[in-house]
Each structure stands twice: as C-alpha cells, then as structure tokens.
Amino acid sequence: MRYRIIKKEKVKSDKMKKDIILAGVGGQGILTIAAVIGFAAVDKGLFIKQAEVHGMSQRGGEVISHLRISDKEIFSDLIPKGKADMILSLEPLESLRYVDFLKEDGYIITNTKPFENIPNYPEIEKILAEISSRKNSRLIDAEEIAREINSVKSANIVLVGAASLFLDIPLENLENGIKQLFGKKGEEVVNQNIFAFRKGREKTENQAG
Amino acid sequence: MKKILLLGDEAIGQGAIDGGISGIYAYPGTPSTEIMEFIQRSKQAKENKIHATWSANEKTAVESALGMSYAGKRAIACMKHVGLNVAADAFINSAITGVNGGLIILVADDPSMHSSQNEQDSRFYGKFSLLPIFEPSNQQEAYEMTYNGFELSEKIGLPILLRITTRLAHSRYGIITQLSKTQNSFSVPKDPKQFILLPAIARKRYKSLLEKQSLLQKISELSSFNHFIVGKDKSLGIVACGISFNYLMENFQDSELPFSVLKISQHPIPQEKIKKLYDESEELLILEDGFPFVEEQIGNIVGIGKKIRGRLTGDLPRDGELNPNLVAIALGIEKEKQTNFPEFLATRPPALCPGCGHIDVYNALNEVMKDFEPQRILSDIGCYTLGALPPYNAINSCVDMGASITMAKGASDAGMFPSIAVIGDSTFTHSGMTGLLDAVNDKSNIVVIILDNSLVGMTGGQKASGDGKIDNICLAIGVEKEHLKIVVPLRKNHELMKKLLLEEINYNGVSVIIARRECVTELSKKKKLKVIK
Ligand code: SF4
Numbered sequence: 001m002r003y004r005i006i007k008k009e010k011v012k013s014d015k016m017k018k019d020i021i022l023a024g025v026g027g028q029g030i031l032t033i034a035a036v037i038g039f040a041a042v043d044k045g046l047f048i049k050q051a052e053v054h055g056m057s058q059r060g061g062e063v064i065s066h067l068r069i070s071d072k073e074i075f076s077d078l079i080p081k082g083k084a085d086m087i088l089s090l091e092p093l094e095s096l097r098y099v100d101f102l103k104e105d106g107y108i109i110t111n112t113k114p115f116e117n118i119p120n121y122p123e124i125e126k127i128l129a130e131i132s133s134r135k136n137s138r139l140i141d142a143e144e145i146a147r148e149i150n151s152v153k154s155a156n157i158v159l160v161g162a163a164s165l166f167l168d169i170p171l172e173n174l175e176n177g178i179k180q181l182f183g184k185k186g187e188e189v190v191n192q193n194i195f196a197f198r199k200g201r202e203k204t205e206n207q208a209g
Numbered sequence: 210m211k212k213i214l215l216l217g218d219e220a221i222g223q224g225a226i227d228g229g230i231s232g233i234y235a236y237p238g239t240p241s242t243e244i245m246e247f248i249q250r251s252k253q254a255k256e257n258k259i260h261a262t263w264s265a266n267e268k269t270a271v272e273s274a275l276g277m278s279y280a281g282k283r284a285i286a287c288m289k290h291v292g293l294n295v296a297a298d299a300f301i302n303s304a305i306t307g308v309n310g311g312l313i314i315l316v317a318d319d320p321s322m323h324s325s326q327n328e329q330d331s332r333f334y335g336k337f338s339l340l341p342i343f344e345p346s347n348q349q350e351a352y353e354m355t356y357n358g359f360e361l362s363e364k365i366g367l368p369i370l371l372r373i374t375t376r377l378a379h380s381r382y383g384i385i386t387q388l389s390k391t392q393n394s395f396s397v398p399k400d401p402k403q404f405i406l407l408p409a410i411a412r413k414r415y416k417s418l419l420e421k422q423s424l425l426q427k428i429s430e431l432s433s434f435n436h437f438i439v440g441k442d443k444s445l446g447i448v449a450c451g452i453s454f455n456y457l458m459e460n461f462q463d464s465e466l467p468f469s470v471l472k473i474s475q476h477p478i479p480q481e482k483i484k485k486l487y488d489e490s491e492e493l494l495i496l497e498d499g500f501p502f503v504e505e506q507i508g509n510i511v512g513i514g515k516k517i518r519g520r521l522t523g524d525l526p527r528d529g530e531l532n533p534n535l536v537a538i539a540l541g542i543e544k545e546k547q548t549n550f551p552e553f554l555a556t557r558p559p560a561l562c563p564g565c566g567h568i569d570v571y572n573a574l575n576e577v578m579k580d581f582e583p584q585r586i587l588s589d590i591g592c593y594t595l596g597a598l599p600p601y602n603a604i605n606s607c608v609d610m611g612a613s614i615t616m617a618k619g620a621s622d623a624g625m626f627p628s629i630a631v632i633g634d635s636t637f638t639h640s641g642m643t644g645l646l647d648a649v650n651d652k653s654n655i656v657v658i659i660l661d662n663s664l665v666g667m668t669g670g671q672k673a674s675g676d677g678k679i680d681n682i683c684l685a686i687g688v689e690k691e692h693l694k695i696v697v698p699l700r701k702n703h704e705l706m707k708k709l710l711l712e713e714i715n716y717n718g719v720s721v722i723i724a725r726r727e728c729v730t731e732l733s734k735k736k737k738l739k740v741i742k
Contacts, residue, residue, distance in 0.1 A: 025557065026559065038214065038381070042212075042214060042383070047383065048214070048381070048382075048383070049380060049381065049382050050380060050381045051376060051379060051380035051381075052216075052379050052380070052381075053323070053379065054239055054240060054242070054243070054324075054379050054669075055239030055240065055323060055324030055667070055668065056239065056323070056324040056559050056667065058559070059559040059560060059561070059562060059592065059595065059667075060557075060559055060560045060562065061557055061558055061559030061560070062556070062557040066380075074382075075454075075455040075456075075458040075459045075462070076455045076456050076458075076459035076532075076533045077376045077377065077380035077452070077455065078376065078456075078532050078533060080459060080460075080532070080533035080534050080537070081532075081534045081546070081548075082534075082546065093554070093555070093557075094557075096550065096551055096554055097550075097554060099548060099550065100546070100548035100550075117557070117560065118555055118556075118557050118558075119599075119600075120555045121555065122553035122554075122555060123553075126551075126553055127551075127553070130551050130553075
C-alpha cells in the first residue's frame with residue numbers, strides 16, 4: 001500500500017446502499033426493471049444513479065446497467081468491481097458475465113430461460129449448476145410464473161418481485177414504481193404487473209436459500 | 210425543489226431549453242443522440258417553438274447553429290466525437306468569427322469505444338481552436354454548464370465546447386432545474402464584417418481571439434467548476450478532470466480523503482491552482498477520462514521536477530475509460546484482482562436483427578463474390594457494419610462516414626475488380642454523395658450498394674435526411690438511369706439480387722443498386738405504437 005488511508009470510525013449500520021448490476025441481452029428490457037426499481041427508490045426519497053447501455057450492443061448483444069441506490073449522494077456512475085450487492089439478470093448466461101462486480105456475500109438472482117442467439121451457447125445445465133454453486137443465488141423461471149398467471153409480458157416484473165426480497169425498499173414504494181411505469185397503459189396492466197410482482201416475490205420466498 | 214431523473218444527455222437537453230435556445234442541430238451518433246430526441250419530445254420545447262430537426266451531418270449542424278447565432282439567437286449543435294472531425298472546419302473557424310447569439314457545441318466522446326471506431330479526445334479540438342472547454346463531472350453540472358453556457362458565450366463572444374463522455378451521457382441522476390430563460394430576439398451582428406474571414410479581416414479577428422485568452426484564463430481560474438480541496442497528507446496531490454472526480458470520491462466514501470485535490474471541469478486549465486497544488490505536494494497524480502490532455506499540459510506549466518503520474522507513466526492505462534477500481538489501483542489502495550469466470554462463458558456480440566434486409570443483401574453478395582478474387586467489399590458505418598462478423602463475414606472495411614464509396618473508387622483506380630461499396634442511406638446523404646460525384650466524373654468502375662431502410666437504424670430509427678430522395682440524388686449526381694437499380698431485399702428476391710449484382714459488376718462504370726426495405730425493428734415498434742393508440 002503506497003498511501004495511508006485513514007478509516008473513519010465505524011460506518012453507521014442503518015445506512016441504505018444497494019448497488020445492483022442488471023444484466024441481459026439487448027432488447028430483453030433490462031431498462032424496464034431499472035425503471036421500476038429506480039422509480040421506487042425515488043418514491044422512497046433515496047438517491048439513485050443508473051448507467052445504461054445505448055447504441056451498438058443493443059442489437060442482441062450483452063447489455064449491462066449499473067443501478068445504484070443510496071440514502072446519500074452517489075458519486076461514481078459505475079459500481080466498483082467487487083462491490084455490487086446483487087446481480088439481477090434476465091438471462092442465465094448473462095448473470096455470470098459480471099461476477100467480478102459482485103461482493104462476496106452478494107446475491108445472483110436470475111431468470112432461468114436461456115436466450116440462445118449465438119452458435120456456441122453453452123449447455124444450460126452447466127450454466128444453472130454453476131449459478132447454483134455460488135453462495136447466494138436464486139433461480140427463477142420468470143416466463144413460467146408469468147404464464148401461470150396469464151400475464152406472459154410480465155416476466156421482467158416477476159423478476160423484480162424476486163429481487164424485492166433483498167432490496168431493502170418497502171413493498172409500497174416498489175408497487176408505486178410499477179404504477180408509475182405502467183400507469184399510462186391503464187389499470188388492468190398495472191394490476192397484472194403488481195400481481196406478477198407479488199408472485200415473483202412469493203415463489204422466491206419459498207425457495208430454500 | 211423538485212428533482213427530475215434525467216440521463217446526462219437529457220440534462221443537457223433540458224439545460225439548453227431552460228437556457229433559452231431557439232434551435233438545436235444534430236446528427237445522430239452514440240452517445241449524443243438522446244439530446245435531440247429529448248428536445249423533440251419536450252412539450253416545453255414545442256411550446257417555445259424551438260427548432261429541433263436532424264441535420265444531414267455534423268458540419269451542416271454546426272453551420273446551421275452558427276447561422277442561428279449570427280441572427281442573434283441561442284443555439285446548440287450536438288454530435289459524437291468523430292462527428293467533430295466532420296464539423297471541424299466549421300467549428301475551428303467559428304472560433305475566429307466568434308458568435309452573436311450564444312452558441313454551445315456539444316461533443317460526446319466514447320472512451321473504450323463502446324459504440325465507435327476510435328476514442329479521440331475532443332478537448333484537443335477545443336484547445337486547438339482556443340475556445341473554452343467544459344467537462345462536467347456529473348449530470349447536474351452538465352445541466353448547469355449548458356444552462357449558463359449561452360450567456361457566457363455571448364459575454365466572451367465565442368462558442369463554447371461542452372465535452373462529455375459515454376458514462377455521463379447514458380447515466381441517470383436527479384437533476385434540479387432552474388427558471389427557464391426567454392429566447393433572444395432577432396438581431397444581426399453589429400459589425401457587418403465580423404463573419405467575413407478574408408485574410409485581412411481574419412488576421413484581426415485571430416489577434417482578438419488570442420487577446421481573449423487571458424480573459425478565458427481568468428474566468429477559468431475563478432470558476433466554481435474548478436475547485437480546490439485541501440488535504441492534510443502532502444505526499445500526493447490529485448488533479449481530477451470531469452467525471453474522474455467521481456471515481457476518485459467513490460473510493461473515499463467510508464474514509465476521509467487525505468490528499469489535496471484539484472477538480473478541473475473548465476478549461477483553459479487553472480494555472481494558478483495547478484501551481485499551488487504542485488508546490489505543496491510531493492508528487493501529482495492526474496486523473497482524466499480520455500487522452501492525457503491535462504497531464505501533458507501540466508508539465509509545461511510547472512516544468513520538470515517532481516513526479517507527475519498518470520496515463521503517460523503507466524499508473525493508469527493509456528487507453529480506455531477510467532473506473533473507480535483503476536483509480537484505486539493508481540492510489541495504491543487496491544490491487545489488481547483476477548476473477549475466475551466459468552470457462553464456458555461465451556461472448557455475445559451484437560448482431561443484425563433477425564429479418565433485417567441487410568442479411569438478404571449480404572447472402573446474395575457473398576454468393577456472387579465466390580466467383581471473384583479478391584473477395585473484398587468496402588463498407589461503411591451503421592447497422593450493416595455488423596455484416597463484418599460471422600456468420601456473414603461479408604465486408605472488409607469500416608473507416609469513416611462515406612469512406613466506402615471513395616475507397617472503392619481509389620481501389621478501382623488501383624485495379625481492384627470488382628470494387629464494391631456497401632453504404633446505408635443515411636450515411637450516403639451524410640458524406641457519401643460527394644464521393645459518388647467523384648466516381649461519376651471519373652467513370653470509375655464501381656458498384657455502390659445503398660442499403661436503404663429509410664431511417665438511421667443503428668441509433669434507434671431517427672428520420673433519415675434523404676428519405677424518399679435517394680434515387681433522384683443519384684440520378685442528379687450523374688449515375689446513368691440504366692445503371693441505377695432498385696431491389697427489395699427479401700429472401701424471395703435472392704436470385705434477382707444475384708443477377709442484378711452480377712450484371713452491374715460487369716458494367717464498366719458507376720452502378721448504384723438501392724436495396725430498399727424498411728428496418729424491421731423500427732417497423733415493429735411503429736406497429737406496437739399503433740396498437741396502443
Ligand atoms: S435495427 Fe433495423 S437496420 Fe439495424 S439491424 Fe435491426 S433491422 Fe437491420
């Protein structure tokens with residue numbers, strides 16, 4: 001160590017800070033997820049910063065978004081490697097692409113349905129086994145849950161429901177986030193998504209951790 | 210005070226609206242596209258009748274903005290970094306003419322080349338032109354610099370370069386906005402000769418630009434965007450430019466920052482403050498996203514003595530964007546870490562969308578080219594550049610906007626046959642038309658394939674300048690009617706496309722084949738919108 005860094009006394013434990021890596025394939029809609037959690041955080045009066053990917057990689061390539069939530073000012077737009085509290089992924093292979101960002105006790109929460117648009121897509125069993133072998137991981141078949149409740153378009157929101165268990169953002173704010181995002185599309189769409197959100201949460205709660 | 214959640218690009222758009230612009234001019238390019246898109250969507254901009262349409266290229270954008278400034282009103286021109294190369298002539302000379310209404314030239318750099326062919330640092334253009342440069346450290350500063358920039362531009366009589374990077378452009382943060390200013394009324398420059406850059410006048414104007422430098426220096430020295438944070442530990446002094454300031458602060462969230470820091474967000478660099486930092490520190494570390502622009506200048510100010518560390522000394526990588534970890538490593542508070550990724554982790558590069566017309570063109574072209582040697586195709590910048598990747602491997606160049614046609618011409622002049630250019634409709638009207646004129650005048654033996662999806666595909670479907678006009682443009686340039694062919698790139702037209710290609714390859718002269726089919730992704734977006742309505 002070249003320079004001496006003076007540590008302040010213990011950080012207050014009631015500090016709210018969540019750094020989330022959102023992952024997926026261009027076009028899958030990670031920005032919908034970012035929007036719901038972002039709106040919810042703002043609704044709760046928290047600071048957020050969210051870096052997204054636009055341009056070339058949106059054409060079916062790997063995409064990542066850094067979503068940072070805190071009760072105090074946020075500096076970096078990028079989450080430092082090794083500091084993310086959660087990787088929330090719409091696609092199983094993509095959930096492993098950014099493990100260098102995850103802190104030791106961070107969570108991987110991922111959809112299990114593969115998006116196979118490359119010729120060398122690995123065996124899905126291998127991918128799922130790898131994810132399960134990690135410390136804190138949750139595998140969610142978001143499409144299946146969405147189908148069960150007749151709301152196939154809500155798979156992303158099912159996943160937000162799953163993540164909500166580890167977000168430290170009150171349910172009320174998260175549901176407000178959903179209302180804010182889908183409000184324009186009418187009450188029925190809002191209710192469907194809130195239902196999807198609750199289902200995602202419920203199913204994940206029942207998973208052994 | 211209410212905060213609104215905006216992307217950096219959107220914060221600049223809102224800052225421009227609130228700062229009293231009468232017009233925005235731009236050509237789409239990642240990461241700058243969302244500024245124009247935001248203003249086009251803005252109700253406030255509509256109510257204020259702010260001019261907001263896409264330009265044919267960045268040069269026409271800067272010139273139009275300069276014209277609006279000539280007429281006394283405030284304007285902003287926006288582009289990505291490589292766009293400034295195209296607009297450089299207008300940009301550099303606008304420093305000599307000066308402005309009438311306030312003028313901001315916004316340039317978005319793309320360090321790490323997320324969506325670009327190079328990672329040039331636009332601050333060099335600003336210094337080269339002797340103009341003030343602003344580089345915000347966050348979205349709020351980006352808003353404020355835009356909001357106040359027009360007034361400063363009018364006060365000093367010069368355009369202002371606002372330089373951002375991808376991270377800032379495409380990251381959201383809560384922005385506090387200010388009261389919106391009224392637009393300027395119409396007025397022409399007092400001096401009717403101000404914009405006549407004939408040598409006799411230009412010499413005078415250049416002198417006055419040089420004389421203004423000490424004023425710019427003073428403004429920069431006093432700027433609140435350049436501030437000095439005093440630290441106790443004098444073993445190191447840190448200069449943090451633009452967004453790198455955030456990466457530095459990120460590392461001191463749970464501990465006190467022991468060193469003195471000079472944050473720089475406005476240029477010319479504040480020399481006095483740099484000297485102060487240098488004098489009181491044992492060595493300096495320079496953090497900046499982009500080239501070692503400030504790092505190089507500091508040596509000139511303080512001379513060679515104490516160690517100045519940065520991208521040139523290897524303390525930070527010479528290329529690519531910075532991040533909190535790289536800064537931590539340079540500070541010695543973190544070591545480089547190796548992560549064990551599962552070895553099956555395959556990369557997922559971007560690809561042409563399924564059903565895209567470009568695919569049909571490349572399938573036909575690849576088959577036709579099998580019978581020729583060399584099998585080389587010169588191409589250009591847009592979605593179709595992805596045809597360079599497997600499974601197509603169809604094209605062999607992507608250099609700058611419009612280069613496909615002119616490179617095909619030059620290669621043909623050197624004896625390459627067949628010499629084929631593949632270019633998009635928007636790229637063609639951006640910078641391909643003049644090259645086609647060269648080819649027609651020389652009767653060069655080339656085939657130009659224009660992929661016409663009637664919009665700018667790569668950046669998200671903006672309106673293309675030449676929509677509906679491509680055929681007539683080609684004819685007017687002098688392409689012979691018999692060798693201007695139009696085809697719909699669909700699988701069922703595969704044989705027809707092959708036949709056309711072969712015929713035109715064998716014609717000794719300029720042929721243009723327009724492959725016209727709307728972008729499927731944008732088409733389905735439109736359909737969805739209709740259903741919702
Ligand atoms: S966005 Fe449009 S033009 Fe671009 S690859 Fe997709 S379909 Fe083709």
